[in-house]
Amino acid sequence: METKSDIKLRTLLDRRTPGHSLEQEFYTSDSVFQADLEFIFGRHWIYVGVEPDVSEPGDVMTIEIGTASILIIRDDNAQVRAFHNVCRHRGARLVDDAKTSVGNLVCRYHAWTYNLEGTLLFADHMTGDFDKSCRGLKPVHIRSVAGLLFICLSDTPPVDIDEMSEVITPYILPHDVVGCKVAHTSEIVEDGNWKLTMENNRECYHCTANHPELMNALFAFGFGYAPSEDNAEAADEARYREQVAVAKTTWNKAHLPSAEIEHLDDRPTGYRCERLIIDRHGESQTMDTHVASQKLLGTLTTPKLGGLSFWTQPNSWHHFMSDHIVTISAIPVGPEKTLVRTKWLVHKDAVEGVDYTVENLSAVWKATNHQDGDLVAMVQRGVRSPAYAPGPYSPFTEGLVEKFCSWYVARMSAELG
């Protein structure tokens, strides 16, 4: 049966004006938020973390998405698995900690005990005809894409993850995610709808004015721009073009794929990647643009390789440098609250205080996240007003914001049926 809010949502989706931000309800209403959880976060591949989060057998990480809690586990055969964090007896949450390490998974209510493959090993006081084999933990689909972990809560996940994996793996592999460790994690809750977090991530229109630390390292040109009449900017653009040409030669020699691949709004598992140059010393997204860690990743031998950027729908962005990786997920918490979780990865043998310091490693993105959180909250406060009406995107600098919104609208419409 069709509910009133379904009809409302369909109407809102149908009447969306392309090239414009979304109507107010999309950013504020609880029923749209619930639909986002069901249709977007319940039926697409959601980026949740990296293989080094669970590097050893028995390592467990919990991820909360809406009311679902998911266990990400490294089993005894070193395979990464995912299960619903719900006991099959009377439903107690099995693991409370964000990260822990276990031999078996034990429910502390009545001690039902599961192994790392999710099989129920032990349940006391049940009758003889009780079949343990029907009471294993409910599995969740999980895929490692070159070490990045994606889960899908649906029974029938989008199959195009295979295609994305095939295309992106050669880009990421030289940075050897699996050979990294998580050097630092930060979590901030932005006071805004998750779509505002994502829209903000998909443009650098706001970068020059708001991200002094990040703009030490990045050229806004890498994210779309308007050809300028302004001389200073034209000179900057010329300098950018020149440096890209030089970098391409280096990248080709090092067998690093660099060409832009963009499938943000033409498939369920939308993504985009491109290797971009870094300004000044060109090495890393740090305050001084030099590497933050002395141990280069994987088999890389040159520090000055710019950065591979990778974006996925609906909820992630990543930057892979020669010395470290910054990897970020956005998880909706409420209609006007979004968790932004950032991880900094370095070579697993890099020693803190010797090869790197967390402070230097995380300075740029800590500042950037803080600034972005502030911007998102500012937009949320504005779109809540009765005066808010969808405004136009710049065709030059906000093309990827439009792709996010058109992906969202298309996926919601398709899933709503």
Place this chain on the structure above:
Amino acid sequence: MANGRQMYNVKLSRSGREFSCAADTTVLEGAKLAGFRLPSSCCQGMCSTCKSKLISGTVDMKANGGIVQREIDKGFILLCCSKPTSDLVIEK
């Protein structure tokens, strides 16, 4: 020695209780024989319910996934699958 069996003294540090436990009996079983009921469930080294800290002494433990190396390194044992190999003091 009792009936020719090697016996060890087990002391529970919090409650101050003491009992003797045979070398071929698990600490959990030994406690039960002495009339002390300690938390347990699977009795097979799987569920961790009986996990306790060993303050002094040594045991022979045959765990079954109910404890990880890191906990063992910190001095934890599973009482249901540990047999004493010396006198013990357990935090209980």
